[in-house]
Amino acid sequence: MTTVVELELPAADTALRRVFDRVPSFHCRMEQAAVSDCPGLWLGGGNRSEIEAALDDDPSVDAYSQIDTAPDERLYRIEFADEVCEIGAVLFAEDGTILAASAASGTWSVRMRFPDHEHATRTYRRLLDRDIDVDVRRLQKGPEANSKRHGLTSEQYETIVTAIERGYFEIPRQVSTQELADEFGISNQSVSERLRRASGTILSTELNVEDGRSSLENRD
Template identity: 40%
Template sequence: MSTIAEFRLSTTEMALADTLEYVPDATVRLETAVSRTLSGLWVLDAEREAIESAFEADPTVESATLLVRTDEGLLYDVEFAEDARRLCDELLAEGGSLLEARGADGSWQVRMRFRDREKLCRTHDRLLESGVNIDVRRVTDLDETTATHTRLTPEQQEALSAAFELGYFEIPRRISMEELADELDISHQALSERLRRAYETLVDAELQPTNGSS
């Protein structure tokens, strides 16, 4: 059964410690749709000149290219140094999916989805063995109790949670149906069916009280 874990890592152990010290008001956020390569990085609340100077001085950054500027912030294509890439490999070694990673005030707030608690524990132990301190703040299992409460099956609950976390419902979408199916390690058809049945269940649950009172 899928497990969602939220934890904190120091920027000195992950990446961009110098950048966030140089531009203390900045917040950085990894683009989850491409998180497996650690390439898309949003920078919020920072001027372009300041953040690019910080990137140049930061030993964890090999290169940074501005892709787009929006009202939300600056999106960079960042190539991280080997040590930072190694930590990413440690995080993803057990098949976990990086849902969110946000850096500010000297720490990274990370949210990941694992297939079960055992894989989360393996990741935790792997990081500790590598000398990385990981502060687990919250663990949530998408178990049968959760599914019963929502009237969704565990598989439907997992699919909806992943779709929401990875931006499938956003406009424009941050992840396609095919990419989402790959994240869940199921076929496109299976994912489409799970989401369709989940929609039906939620709509029925929402309309049922109204129908019952008429």
């Protein structure tokens, strides 16, 4: 089952530290989903001359060129130094795909998709092995398309998938709603509501029947 992970990595351990030091308002974002270690980056938060002067002085950057412009940002193709490319190789080594990446206030936020939880875990450990202070901000199991196909919200999908994996529907039950609530950092009632709504939506969709809530609403 695919796993989507949101990571935070300090620029001091990865890329563009010197730019953030010299241009505190600097921010950037990746042009599109990446399958290589040299994506286009939209740079903003400063004028062209000060950003390019900082790029010239940044040891994580080997070369750069501007390829497009917008009112508040400029698109650059950046060739990073070998040590940054090695970090990129770590991200891609476990069949990872960068879905989105941005940086502000000296921190990179990277959203990635992996074939499964194990691939994501190995990538996390590889980053730690390189002494990168990586922080996992969010982890979502299962493709986002599935939650839309079944009519579930992302929260409902994540909760019911976790409940299945933890044995909530087993006999005897292997995990309680309170334990799930503690894992998600929400109330017991919220977990119960997510599971009821998710189960009802899936059953009504798969069995091609209208659930009770919809029937009552249609009668009013």
